[in-house]
Amino acid sequence: MQPTRLSILGVGLLGGSIGLAVKAARIPCRVVGYGHRKETLDRALEIGAIDESATSSKAAVKGADLIILCTPVGLFEQLLAEIAGEIPDRAIVTDVGSTKRSVVKLGEQLVPKSAHFIGSHPMAGSEKRGVEFARADLFQGARCILTPTQRSPNEIVAHVEWFWQKLGMTTTRMSPAEHDRLVCDISHLPHAVAAALISMQPDAALPLAGKGFLDTTRIAGGDGTLWRDILSDNADNLADSIKRFRGQLDEVLKLLAPDKRDELAKWLNQSAARRAKLLAEKLRELDT
């Protein structure tokens, strides 16, 4: 069930953390890393995130039984086209991309029938980038969504689940479309909202920012080009989420009327209670 040779394509925060987490979980497999910058690969070797580095993506997947795409989503097409002819028979290819419809479509098109593509989205990360921020415990307590299709044999999906669970995550299965819709609401919309909150501030307000504002906008500190790829790829869902969110703001405007004071308090208390329940559930997940 477990891989003997793991190929990590793109050794940044996520790729590097996968390598470190594999070592920490004592999965006895050889880890080979590929990236376009030699310094990054050297650093990954140095911290023990990978056992060997490859100078091309083709070389990196040679003999691998598990291949994980860890570059930004925008590079997946090129990467899959490069490695397509070199993917060993029966190898499993998966990824860590934040969108799944386009990625799974590409994966199922470009990975040969002799191998398998299963989409994954480990929901862990940081607004920071680069292997220097990689951590063996990055995935502990996080959730990983797998997006199998009719073309995904159940035992292959189970292999991938086993792998992510070994790294400390809880796994969930859903369709690529459901993934993109739900993750849009809980992750892509908040990113756009946080960026909009920063961008609409008058210069005079910024010096008054406290810890609250910094927390609210933390996710918008992430790399803009990487997030552009995610938001563009999920543009139809994001447009829908923004419109529903705008509708919610219109409700808030109504609740600001002097005769709606009780309803405003009720709505604020309901949001606070919903978040408190969510936080309690997340803390329980981390505990177990």
Added chain:
Amino acid sequence: MQPTRLSILGVGLLGGSIGLAVKAARIPCRVVGYGHRKETLDRALEIGAIDESATSSKAAVKGADLIILCTPVGLFEQLLAEIAGEIPDRAIVTDVGSTKRSVVKLGEQLVPKSAHFIGSHPMAGSEKRGVEFARADLFQGARCILTPTQRSPNEIVAHVEWFWQKLGMTTTRMSPAEHDRLVCDISHLPHAVAAALISMQPDAALPLAGKGFLDTTRIAGGDGTLWRDILSDNADNLADSIKRFRGQLDEVLKLLAPDKRDELAKWLNQSAARRAKLLAEKLRELDT
């Protein structure tokens, strides 16, 4: 310049932290606390946030030269009416309220001419409530806005500034109207936005929430009734902020068009850079 008898009306997170911070700053003054629950006052005595407790607000301000209103803003009118006849001559009354136009108006109306009212807004706090969360270092590195008017003698404002600075804060002066406008953008709008982000989520999306979503919505975990008072009191500014924010979201919708990919990346990068600059400034403030 320093107070000899400080009266804290409302010994919760902020009132309790003021008491603890006064002790930590070794300001040699007697601290008397008033609150409507005996257990809270006993706890405040126990942790050393206050030196004595008073059973009525009137008794609490007797002989005080500095009086700080630390209850929720919604209770200020009643509290000021109660103590108005008991405020010693030349005493300074200030507050920790998150809105300033209505509070300063009340303060200047109800505090007798023989004393002074100066509005303050120490921008520190937490989504947690109660004296059990009080901390001597709550104000360290935070900003405190003072909102003097034409009726505020400069030396009295300077006294209040000295006090907050002793507790570790940087002070800024602005008019009550400017305060309410700027704080609306940087604090009240983010609160409403965070609450709306929670409230618009479909049930199925919540289990997929990660650390990012929890951080983005942290401020909306605060007490709904307390925040209702703040948002209602600043409803005109908040309506304006929400409308400008909605306009920003409309811009984002436009940037989702396939031919606007470069502009979307540019906008996301600008937001990220603006936040990075703000964070660097805040960290520098904390350092000094």
